[in-house]
Amino acid sequence: MAMLPRAARPALVASGFSAPIARQGVAAAAGFHSSAVQQQTLRELEQRIKSVKNIEKITKSMKMIASTKLTKAQRAMQAAKVYGQANNEVFEQSEATAPDGGRELYIVCSSDKGLCGGIHSSVSKRAKAEFGKHGGAAASADSTEGPSIVVLGDKAKAQLSRTLGKNIAVSFNQVGKDVPTFAEASAIADKIVSSGIKFDKVNIIYNAFVSAISFESRIMQVFSEESLEKAPKFGLYELEEDTLKDLAEFSLANAIYAALAEGHAAEINSKQNAMDNASKNAGEMITNLGMAYNRGRQAQITNDLIDIITGASAL
Template identity: 50%
Template structure:
């Protein structure tokens, strides 16, 4: 009889210890989720604050890009015949930061798709995230890499410094085709990987419509136009990508905060139910013990 009572008592103590352990684990889990929710909400607020400045920088860059594109449209540069097998350069623009959804993987997929069509093309990567994406499958194609971008809204000075290094590479390799890949800001909830072709010095010289502009015959206008177009296009690509990235990060943090809120509600209910079960078990044990003493 006493042995059976001892076994039942040990079983009761074991059940209580398991309940206490479970209750403690739920409490710790709930506290952890609440801390994560605070972080994601803060990051959402920071992203929302930065988005206004990013969109302003993007709008300014679009003005110069429209003027630049209009010149080449009137010059009919796109109609200039290219070599049968042009030597191509791809400039993939991203950033160094994550926690912004699929924005980096999308530009990585677009880059890999072009490399599948042009396996001999060289790649210049702007940003550590796109570098990591391309390195997994086409590491031998990367000839130049830049990082430290995306921390703030890009400026023309930053774009010019990158363009200078690419121009040095262009002087060595003599690329016939240069293409920039970037994430174009479509709206606050969407972006689109976009490619933009650039024109080198020779293509600009052969543009038939260029004669409509008053240019000195002995001037280096085509060279200057090519260099400025590269820097300007890089600024546009970086500004568009920066705005798209911050918008995507804000949306990602908003979704994360909502998911954390749902988990908090779920674990709060589970915690209360488990706590109530522990209290009920203790009351049953007290009542049972008091009854056995009578």
């Protein structure tokens, strides 16, 4: 090499050492691209963890609010049950029944609020099952056969409108914002009576509060003025004729109030359980995302150390 002219030495040096330098450049570019992808993945995981933590805060707050409302709703439910029990005593003692082939009215009790599990689907499914007993009247939304329906709450109305839309005679919204009162139940009963719907028996479908972790749909029956008048033992009460109509309307308001109050307690309890489950799921998701983030961070640190060691050994 010493015998070569000075002008040839740069060309020889360039031809001998350009390939390793090029390979090192390609390797550095590949490492940079891999590191950028890992950083982007870590940023996405970090954003998801932050979002899930915010959701967890919301669900925990909603659970605390539901827990506070539940005590008040349970007290109202216990007071309202007395009204329903008084109705049942009158109907049982008088042996009131609807005539064969009599007209029936279904009142479906729900609310306007969501995020409470399957509380609204429970009464909707029960209503469809009851209509299935009337010759499959729930088979089509264009069918007008079968009993009339009064829906309390937008949630059940939206679910029943798909298959029983033509049977819905009256609907009420703004239901479930607070603990139901007898004044609200009286207004609903008055609207039903004044709407001109003919019925011999009313079937109120509502959610019964079974325990702190469960509920079930039930039916409470109320009979019309004509059915009470024809009851075998109703004459034992010795009521005046002009009070019979008031008694029938009062019985309907009592039953609606009892059903709304118990359904409201079941809804608040279901919402508390739903928010508790959502908080637990969010916590598990945060744990899994945190483990994935830590693994990605460790892999990135390992790759950085490898690049540093490789560069140091190359020098």
